[in-house]
Amino acid sequence: MDVIRVNGPARLAGEVTVVGAKNSALKLMAAALLASGRTELTNVPQITDVMIMAEVLRRLGCDVEISGDRVVIDTPVELSGHADYDLVRRLRASINVLGPLLTRRGYAKVAHPGGDVIGTRGLDMHVAGLARMGARITGEHGYVIAEAERLHGTTIWLDFPSVGATENILMAAVRAKGTTVIDNAAREPEVVDICAMLTAMGAKIEGAGTSTLTIHGVDELRPVSHRTIGDRIIAGTWAFGAAMTGGDVTVHGVPAGYLDVALDKLTTAGAQVDRFSDGFRVRMSQRPRAVDMVTLPYPGLATDLLPMAIGLASVADGVSLITENVFDGRFMFINEMSRLGADIRTDGHHAVVRGRERLSGAPVRATDIRAGAGLVLAGLCADGVTEVTDVAHIDRGYPDFVAQLRSLGAPVERLTVPDEPDPFARLSPG
Numbered sequence: 001m002d003v004i005r006v007n008g009p010a011r012l013a014g015e016v017t018v019v020g021a022k023n024s025a026l027k028l029m030a031a032a033l034l035a036s037g038r039t040e041l042t043n044v045p046q047i048t049d050v051m052i053m054a055e056v057l058r059r060l061g062c063d064v065e066i067s068g069d070r071v072v073i074d075t076p077v078e079l080s081g082h083a084d085y086d087l088v089r090r091l092r093a094s095i096n097v098l099g100p101l102l103t104r105r106g107y108a109k110v111a112h113p114g115g116d117v118i119g120t121r122g123l124d125m126h127v128a129g130l131a132r133m134g135a136r137i138t139g140e141h142g143y144v145i146a147e148a149e150r151l152h153g154t155t156i157w158l159d160f161p162s163v164g165a166t167e168n169i170l171m172a173a174v175r176a177k178g179t180t181v182i183d184n185a186a187r188e189p190e191v192v193d194i195c196a197m198l199t200a201m202g203a204k205i206e207g208a209g210t211s212t213l214t215i216h217g218v219d220e221l222r223p224v225s226h227r228t229i230g231d232r233i234i235a236g237t238w239a240f241g242a243a244m245t246g247g248d249v250t251v252h253g254v255p256a257g258y259l260d261v262a263l264d265k266l267t268t269a270g271a272q273v274d275r276f277s278d279g280f281r282v283r284m285s286q287r288p289r290a291v292d293m294v295t296l297p298y299p300g301l302a303t304d305l306l307p308m309a310i311g312l313a314s315v316a317d318g319v320s321l322i323t324e325n326v327f328d329g330r331f332m333f334i335n336e337m338s339r340l341g342a343d344i345r346t347d348g349h350h351a352v353v354r355g356r357e358r359l360s361g362a363p364v365r366a367t368d369i370r371a372g373a374g375l376v377l378a379g380l381c382a383d384g385v386t387e388v389t390d391v392a393h394i395d396r397g398y399p400d401f402v403a404q405l406r407s408l409g410a411p412v413e414r415l416t417v418p419d420e421p422d423p424f425a426r427l428s429p430g
């Protein structure tokens with residue numbers, strides 16, 4: 001079992017360059033299904049999720065080669081339409097093959113990905129959108145089965161600007177007959193990135209980055225080379241880390257504009273923020289001031305930065321109200337923050353955080369990717385040793401997290417500790 005050990009307190013200082021965005025790269029890989037031939041993606045992060053997505057594509061009939069940050073996908077003319085549960089359960093983003101498969105093959109059978117530790121994650125908007133385009137969709141034995149001779153354009157009003165549903169419908173619409181309009185579409189930079197790649201492939205898309213996407217279907221798309229945008233969540237993690245630890249961090253690889261709300265909140269908390277075209281610098285020379293934060297679809301504060309927002313509030317001077325609006329299970333990690341001495345009370349999707357000058361090091365468990373990173377940052381604001389377990393979660397979103405922390409001067413190490421036998425394992429229940 002690997003653990004990350006943090007020797008606090010410590011401040012982050014220096015420069016980091018972020019890798020390509022996981023949440024973009026995985027969807028771009030799914031988009032490669034839309035054109036037969038050789039798609040090349042660069043700036044792809046080297047993380048397990050990319051390996052799993054590569055395996056999903058291989059099972060569908062593609063040849064996939066990964067070397068460093070480059071992924072080459074050779075898509076055959078005839079694809080299989082079947083994505084199994086053993087892979088889909090490990091990677092929710094694999095549901096994004098549904099739209100491309102359906103529009104190319106007229107048939108897709110994709111395992112239902114189920115929920116997630118950060119909360120229930122429905123598929124109703126994906127399904128309703130594709131059905132409106134003419135697909136017959138059924139659920140059977142844990143699979144979503146979609147069939148259509150050829151999807152047709154229509155107008156789809158999303159109840160909520162879901163990133164996943166926008167992407168699935170968009171990828172189905174680019175090869176549908178006629179014009180599809182997605183109203184209340186997600187505006188995330190990762191959606192814009194997919195639109196850029198699809199447009200280079202020959203798709204006709206208007207309104208990328210706005211709430212209305214208009215897609216004129218085409219008969220054929222061609223494979224392209226595409227560079228993945230930088231990871232704004234990793235960049236935001238360093239921004240909060242700098243502010244929480246009284247640090248000074250310069251981040252390269254992501255336009256500052258992807259993080260406008262987050263950087264503005266840090267300024268309100270007392271940080272000095274300098275913006276560049278490909279990054280930003282965050283300096284904090286005082287204890288952060290309390291600041292209220294609300295997660296929302298882009299351009300709001302990203303839900304993936306919620307743990308960092310709670311971390312900042314936990315050491316800020318004053319009381320902050322933090323509201324989570326996207327996932328119902330995001331607060332699960334708050335028990336772990338309490339172990340570090342954070343003073344947090346939750347009520348529904350609100351958390352009232354009374355800042356403490358210092359947290360207190362303790363053993364804690366990463367409950368998901370972002371919670372894990374947030375706990376490591378909180379450990380930097382704590383006296384003594386914090387050991388974070390279940391770090392496999394962190395590996396899914398932060399390649400070389402420990403090496404990057406160390407390059408910023410953090411006294412952090414990764415250790416492999418033997419699994420201890422559970423002394424209660426043989427006790428029978430009751």
Ligand code: UD1
Pocket residue numbers: 023120121122123124125126127160161162163164165188296297298302303304326327328
């Ligand atoms: C979400 C984030 C995205 C982030 C990603 C990875 C938002 C809006 N989305 O995208 O920025 O990169 O996680 O952590 O912040 N929902 C339904 N029915 C559906 C689809 C979604 O009820 O058919 C609900 C979900 O349960 C959730 C919300 O809508 O509460 C947002 O879902 P969605 O944006 O689709 O999630 P992801 O694509 O995973």
